[in-house]
Amino acid sequence: MTALFQPLIDHHSATKDTRIADLFAAGRDAAAFSVEHAGLLFDFSKTAIDDTALRLLLDLAEKQGVAAKREAMFSGAQINDTEGRAVLHTALRNLSASVIVEGRDVMPEVRATHARLQAFARDVRSGRFTGQGGKITDVVNIGIGGSDLGPAMAALALAPFADGPRCHFVSNVDGAHIADVLAGLNPETTLVIVASKTFTTIETMTNADTAKRWMAARVANPAAQFAAVSTAADRTAAYGIDAERVFGFEDWVGGRYSMWGPIGLVLMLAIGPEAFDDFLAGGADMDAHFRTAPFAQNLPVLLALVGLWHNQVCGHATRAVLPYEQRLSRLPAYLQQLEMESNGKRVSMDGADLPYHSGPVVWGEPGTNGQHAFYQLIHQGTRIVPCEFLVGREGFEPALAHQHLLLVANCLAQSEALMRGRSLDEARAIMAKKGLTGAELERQARHRVFPGNRPSTTLAYPKLTPFVLGQIIALYEHRVFVEGVILGLNSYDQWGVELGKELALALQPILEGTQSAETKDGSTQQLVAWLRA
Numbered sequence: 001m002t003a004l005f006q007p008l009i010d011h012h013s014a015t016k017d018t019r020i021a022d023l024f025a026a027g028r029d030a031a032a033f034s035v036e037h038a039g040l041l042f043d044f045s046k047t048a049i050d051d052t053a054l055r056l057l058l059d060l061a062e063k064q065g066v067a068a069k070r071e072a073m074f075s076g077a078q079i080n081d082t083e084g085r086a087v088l089h090t091a092l093r094n095l096s097a098s099v100i101v102e103g104r105d106v107m108p109e110v111r112a113t114h115a116r117l118q119a120f121a122r123d124v125r126s127g128r129f130t131g132q133g134g135k136i137t138d139v140v141n142i143g144i145g146g147s148d149l150g151p152a153m154a155a156l157a158l159a160p161f162a163d164g165p166r167c168h169f170v171s172n173v174d175g176a177h178i179a180d181v182l183a184g185l186n187p188e189t190t191l192v193i194v195a196s197k198t199f200t201t202i203e204t205m206t207n208a209d210t211a212k213r214w215m216a217a218r219v220a221n222p223a224a225q226f227a228a229v230s231t232a233a234d235r236t237a238a239y240g241i242d243a244e245r246v247f248g249f250e251d252w253v254g255g256r257y258s259m260w261g262p263i264g265l266v267l268m269l270a271i272g273p274e275a276f277d278d279f280l281a282g283g284a285d286m287d288a289h290f291r292t293a294p295f296a297q298n299l300p301v302l303l304a305l306v307g308l309w310h311n312q313v314c315g316h317a318t319r320a321v322l323p324y325e326q327r328l329s330r331l332p333a334y335l336q337q338l339e340m341e342s343n344g345k346r347v348s349m350d351g352a353d354l355p356y357h358s359g360p361v362v363w364g365e366p367g368t369n370g371q372h373a374f375y376q377l378i379h380q381g382t383r384i385v386p387c388e389f390l391v392g393r394e395g396f397e398p399a400l401a402h403q404h405l406l407l408v409a410n411c412l413a414q415s416e417a418l419m420r421g422r423s424l425d426e427a428r429a430i431m432a433k434k435g436l437t438g439a440e441l442e443r444q445a446r447h448r449v450f451p452g453n454r455p456s457t458t459l460a461y462p463k464l465t466p467f468v469l470g471q472i473i474a475l476y477e478h479r480v481f482v483e484g485v486i487l488g489l490n491s492y493d494q495w496g497v498e499l500g501k502e503l504a505l506a507l508q509p510i511l512e513g514t515q516s517a518e519t520k521d522g523s524t525q526q527l528v529a530w531l532r533a
């Protein structure tokens with residue numbers, strides 16, 4: 001498709017008849033296509049990447065200047081140049097560092113906000129801060145996109161560590177969401193966090209107003225049970241939230257990268273400041289690894305290169321994220337924003353059309369549930385879906401260790417089945433054993449063939465602790481960065497979400513009936529008429 005990937009595409013064409021299973025039969029050493037770091041193992045040996053492909057991919061990372069751009073990011077350069085911003089979410093988890101942005105060390109303020117968050121979390125958890133009916137029992141985080149997906153994913157992932165108030169998440173502007181969440185709660189003991197980087201997002205502000213009305217019906221001073229997390233201190237003040245409970249951050253933290261700072265407040269309330277710090281430490285550990293490990297042993301770099309191999313070189317348009325960990329069930333949704341909002345672009349940094357595809361469609365569900373839903377297509381469909389498995393060595397239910405074993409067995413079985421497949425001869429033998437013969441044997445056998453040779457990777461971790469979750473999330477963040485740098489696009493803006501927002505605003509008066517729909521296309525007019533009837 002382009003000179004950038006051409007050597008890899010040529011190599012792929014030249015080797016595409018080689019089956020992954022045959023590479024193992026010929027002595028492939030899995031360790032040579034794996035990397036371990038601080039308890040994590042990333043195994044990409046069940047892909048068609050061979051020594052030559054790996055060398056070409058590593059060359060690509062060098063050639064595209066990943067090392068220099070990585071340093072530019074960590075040191076606070078304005079790498080998000082379509083918004084004129086630095087990209088410094090890494091500063092939120094490296095609290096002892098010093099980071100200069102526009103001539104000023106931003107870290108004293110980051111540390112001060114972190115300390116305020118901790119103090120507030122301690123007060124709420126201990127009951128020193130109360131609602132108007134006593135100790136806070138429930139926290140409702142109102143936010144959307146990056147102000148929701150990260151904390152919601154992590155609160156579920158770290159449920160075994162939750163010993164604070166119960167946490168709930170409201171994101172959708174659909175009134176059903178907030179109605180269902182508030183239905184079971186007591187306004188007198190509920191804390192509402194309005195989480196919005198901009199404090200203008202219509203879904204969040206509409207839900208915040210609804211929560212305020214709900215609380216006002218039962219408590220004298222609803223604003224006293226509201227906290228806000230935002231970069232817009234003027235707007236939080238105008239909304240009537242006491243500055244004591246407003247936690248700010250800077251615009252150099254992108255929404256989808258923001259869970260490490262104040263947007264993580266709800267998580268800190270759930271698991272406590274100490275466990276939250278462990279989560280930060282996991283992220284910091286991955287940062288240090290990403291910054292210092294040679295590319296050939298660098299987890300984020302390798303994850304990115306495998307992603308580019310499958311998408312830009314082999315032409316597979318999607319990537320399935322398949323955690324064998326029920327508590328990671330929101331990870332695919334979280335990664336959809338992280339990866340697709342970051343790398344779902346069509347022009348390069350200089351505004352030229354990209355001469356190759358940008359980021360893949362990311363989707364997934366936890367195993368084993370996905371096996372009973374969409375794995376049929378993954379195994380026998382006509383499209384190839386590179387699969388990314390995640391699995392832990394240990395669960396948190398010692399009494400149910402036999403179930404964990406079954407979970408792990410299923411995960412390993414899937415990647416093996418995807419690679420090995422089942423040949424027509426094997427399928428014929430199965431049918432013959434069942435007593436079938438002739439044309440019917442042949443027909444039935446063909447339905448039972450698995451083509452195999454379908455690539456997958458596995459990220460194995462010891463146990464889903466806050467530290468490990470921090471490592472994993474930072475790993476994916478840096479993967480997105482490396483893919484974005486190699487593709488030459490800006491991973492940190494999101495102009496593609498704006499048009500729909502503008503049109504929704506314009507449609508509101510039309511749906512209310514205060515404006516005519518005549519400027520709209522025929523389909524939109526028909527839908528407006530039908531939905532208003």
Ligand SMILES: O=P(O)(O)OC[C@H]1O[C@](O)(CO)[C@@H](O)[C@@H]1O
Nearest residue numbers: 145146147196197198201255497
């Ligand atoms: O935190 P905010 O400003 O409410 O924005 C929420 C989300 O909306 C987006 O801007 C997309 O519409 C995301 O990038 C962001 O995470």
